[in-house]
Amino acid sequence: MNWTAIKSIYMFEMARFFRTIAQSLISPVLSTSLYFVVFGAAIGSRIDQVEGVSYGAFIVPGLIMLSVITQAISNASFGIYFPKFIGTIYELLSAPVNFLEIVAGYVGAAATKAFIIGVIILVTAFFFVEVQIAHPVAMLAFLVLTCLSFSLLGFIIGIWAGNFEQLQLVPLLIVTPLVFLGGSFYSISMLPPVWQAISLFNPVVYLISGFRWAFFDTADVPIGLSLVAIAGFTALCLVVIGWIFRTGWRIRS
Amino acid sequence: MTSILTITNLQKTYAGGFQALKGINLDIEQGEIIALLGPNGAGKTTLISTVCGITTASAGQVRVAGFDIVTDFRAARALIGLVPQEIHLEPFETVQNTVRFSRGLFGKKSDPAKIQDILQQLSLWDKRNSQIRELSGGMKRRVLIAKALAHEPRVLFLDEPTAGVDVELRKDMWDIVAQLKRGGVTIVLTTHYIEEAEAIADRVGVIAKGELLLIENKASLMKRMGKKELSVQIADPIAALPDSLSGYDLELSSDGRALIYRYDTRAKRTGITALLADVAAAGLALADVETRQSSLEDIFVDLVQSEGGTS
């Protein structure tokens, strides 16, 4: 492994993040605050507790997931798409690094950024509602895994995308609906039985459920199933990345 | 002399089915400067990209200091620096950061003194904290060179380093190349300027339509270029050369109106005086004389039009 190269890519990407730290953080913090105002205060005052948790607190894990997933995908996809777009990818291709080292650098940086944003949203949440974390270690583990797996997905999207529209397409058309319908703002048990059954096909349900379990010790689906789901998703992304690595798909002509 | 780069039967067919390289063979010695000439679309960039790992070869083999570029890609690529034809740089990064990044990417430990050396050598030290977008085109090209040199490569590929560069900067570039050569770096550059190849290369190669038509020592090319052609036009056409002129290496033009004599301008005796005297003695009336010097450009154009035009 060329660790120096991985570190160089990672630091270079992180430097970009820190250079625009204000922009990078203001928007997630602001939008999270708005969610708390709208959902937590305005609507939440009319909703009783959900599974023994006040509604304002109940949406915290979902809100974090929503931001973290969006950020992980957009950071990672942009991170690798940008060098393709401006042509600096020539240097990555001519360097003594293999594809896995490139992935490690870019995905590592994207996941770190998403993680930082997730933590900041959690801190913001403390200003609005009272949140307790039942299983802190599990909470961190879920957060890290989510950052990683969706950064991997973002990386794949960035490699695949041929223009900026395509770069936005997958997050907009697939990921955002899945996240919104994945129980970010409600418990699956609040849905009619048919929709409950349909929801179980949404992978994000398992993520949010597991993450919420780490906070409140209650879950829509068994925690074991959540773990299997995120592990399976990560594995799937890794398989796709491995295939890209072998074939040079959309990278090397 | 040990060869640092060995290219054997290198072929490249792009996904669309276009064959851009048709079996290139090339052996480059350590410390040489090779200039590759060739018209647009000849395959120069494709050749460089394939050696550097940006595109994959369809067939053939490339070794850098004995390391295969596929099976030993780490060792091979660590020895190579590439300055691409197009300027690809991150506009918002600073000069120093991009150059440092390149060094790390190639697996070398950070070495601020080395980076300073390189930036000073390329007259970029004053601009080290400027963003790339604030630089002029010529400066950007030098940043690309600095990036390529950051990991101290032993072979440097320069793809049209002086395209769109003013005369002064071109001379600077030549100086930089000469300086690198003194430091033991092997340099392969492409260019459309024949005088550039003449000025700095040890050997000159000509590529057209994916084939290497010629690779020759500049000195021997110069010798060919040093040849002059004297055309002696005679008033009345003749069918054959008179016997009295058989001592000269003469050629009779097809219409029988001109005698073609080739000689070396740098030779002590060109033989022109004697030839003209003998022509007169043979009873041929001189109508006119004309001389023409062949240049690298002629050789180049001839090659590209004839051999390259077959496919």
Ligand SMILES: Nc1ncnc2c1ncn2[C@@H]1O[C@H](COP(=O)(O)OP(=O)(O)OP(=O)(O)O)[C@@H](O)[C@H]1O
């Ligand atoms: N990615 C690609 N896909 C398909 N064909 C390509 C690709 N890149 C180059 N070619 C074709 O291969 C041929 C050689 O191109 P190349 O860029 O190597 O030429 P060149 O000698 O560098 O020309 P120039 O002097 O204009 O830079 C051209 O016909 C070009 O159209």
Ligand SMILES: [Mg+2]
């Ligand atoms: Mg070219």
